[in-house]
Amino acid sequence: MLPPSYVRSDTGRAQCLRSTIVVNQCARTRYNRGYFTQALLKLLNTLGPNHIMCSQIIDRLQKEIKGSAEKLISARIWNFVLLCNIFWSRQSPQCEGFYSETRPIFQGYTSPKIKSFFNLSIRQTKLTLKGGEVHGFCKGDQFTVYKSRLEDHQKIPIATVEITKVFPHISLICLKNGILSLEEHPNAVALLTKSASQHFKVFVEQEDLRSRIEVLDLCILEHDRREAHIALSVDSSSEKQLRVEVVDRDLIGKCAELALKLKRHVVPNTTEDLTYVLTGLGHYYHHLKRTSDTLEDSIDNISVSFFEVRDTSFGHPRVVKVDNTLDLCRNNVINIDVKASDDPDDEQPIYGFEVTNNTKSEGEILFPVLLYFDNTNFTITRSFPHIVSGPDPEVVWPPQGKSMTIGYGVGAGSNVNPFDFYVGKDNDMEAGFFKLFLFFFENPVDLQNVVREEPLFTRSRGSHNLPLPARGTSTGRWGSITLTVIQRRIGQTSA
Structure with a gap:
C-alpha cells in the first residue's frame, strides 16, 4: 500500500514512481495531467528527442511551465520515466543521473551495427578465406570463426584463424586456436577481429591514458602530435569524459591556409567506450590510408x-x-x-x-x-x-x-x-x-x-x-x- 501523499485523491493512482520520492515530496497536475509530462511531450513532439540535449531541457520547459526551474541532472536513457530534476511551485526533484549534460534525450539510433562476414573454403588442401587485399586485409590479420551467420551461432566462436598469405580476393589462413572442420561446419564464416597492420595513429600526452590505450592494441601510439591522425585526452573539465580531436596532417596540413576549425567530440571515459571509438576510428583510417602502387x-x-x-x-x-x-x-x-x-x-x-x-x-x-x-x-x-x-x-x-x-x-x-x-x-x-x-x-x-x-x-x-x-x-x-x-x-x- 502507498501512503496517501503518494496517491491522487481522484483516481487512486500513484503520482509518480515510489522509488524516486520521499514522503515530503509531491507532483503537480492540471486538468488531470501532470505539468511536467504535458510540457515534455509537447517539447519532444516539436523538436524531436534526437535534437535536444538534457542540459537544454530546463530552458525549453520554463516556457511551458509557470514557475522556476532550478536544477536539472538527466537520468539514464533506460530510466526515461525518471528523466529530470525539475523544480517548480511545490514540485520536487524526481531523479539524478551522471555525465548526461550534453547527451540527447534519446541517442537517436539510426542504424544497426554492421558485421561483415567472409566465407571459408578448402582450395588444394589449403584453408582459404574469401577476402583479400582489396578488402583491406594483410598478413597477420586475425579472424574469429563462427558456425554460421545465424544469430544464435554468433554467441560462441569455434576457432580463431590468421592470414598467412594474402592475394587480391582471397587469403590463405592457418588455425590459431580452437577446432575448425568445414565438413562439420560447411557454413562457417569469419569476422575480422584484429588487424596486424595498423594505419591509425593516435597522440596521447597523458601517461595514464596512454597506458590504457597500449593495452587495447588498437592503434599506433605516436609521440609527435604532427604524426598522428587523432589526439586523445582526458577532458580537463571532467575526468569522466575523453576529448577526441582530429590532427591528421593530410587534412590540416593541406588546408593550413583555411584555418580549419573541426568539430571535437567527447565520449565517456570508460574502457568500453574507448574500445568502441578506437575500433571505429581504426576501421575508418585503415581504409582511408591504405593504397597500392601496382597501378x-x-x-x-x-x-x-x-x-x-x-x-x-x-x-x-x-x-x-x-x-x-x-x-x-x-x-x-x-x-x-x-x-x-x-x-x-x-x-x-x-x-x-x-x-x-x-x-x-x-x-x-x-x-x-x-x-x-x-x-x-x-x-x-x-x-x-x-x-x-x-x-x-x-x-x-x-x-x-x-x-x-x-x-x-x-x-x-x-x-x-x-x-x-x-x-x-x-x-x-x-x-x-x-x-x-x-x-x-x-x-x-x-x-x-x-x-x-x-x-x-x-x-x-x-x-x-x-x-x-x-x-x-x-x-x-x-x-x-x-x-x-x-x-x-x-x-x-x-x-
Missing part, C-alpha cells in the same frame, strides 16, 4: 575534376554542367562554400565528378568505386555503387582520352544523384575525403565490407549481417585517388 603508372595519368551542375528537370541528360563553371578540384583539394541555413532541406548547389582517362595503355579497362569518408561523423558511404551482379557487368570506364561523369551527364555515372553538402548547425566547417578506388580486374569489386553508415559517436544497439562481397578474378593491380573536401559555412561569422 601507379595508370593512376598518374587519370585526372579527376569536380564541377557545379544543375538539374534541368527534363530531357536527357537531365543534370548538366553549369555554363562556364570552374573545376573546383585543385591539387586534389575540393573547397566548397555551403550556404548558412538551419534547414538541411534548403536548396544548395549540386556537384558532379568528371574522370578522364589519359593512360598510355590502350584498351585497359578499370572498374571504379567511389567512397566518401566523412571526417565529422567518421562514416564511410559508397557514392558510386557500380553494379556488381550479373554475368556481364556494364563497362563504364572511358576509352583512352575520354571521360566518364558521376552525378551528371550520360552513362552509368548519371544514375548517381548529384552531390550536395550540408554543414551541421553546430559547426562552421566540416571536412571529408572522396576516395576513388580503381581495379584492373575481370569483374567489378564490391567494397561493402568497407562501408560504415552509422555515425561513430552515435552508438547503436543490435547488428545485422552484410552479404558477402562479390569475388572476381584479377591480375592483382589496383590503386586509388584521394580528394580532400572542405565544406565551409558562409553567410555568418565563424566562431
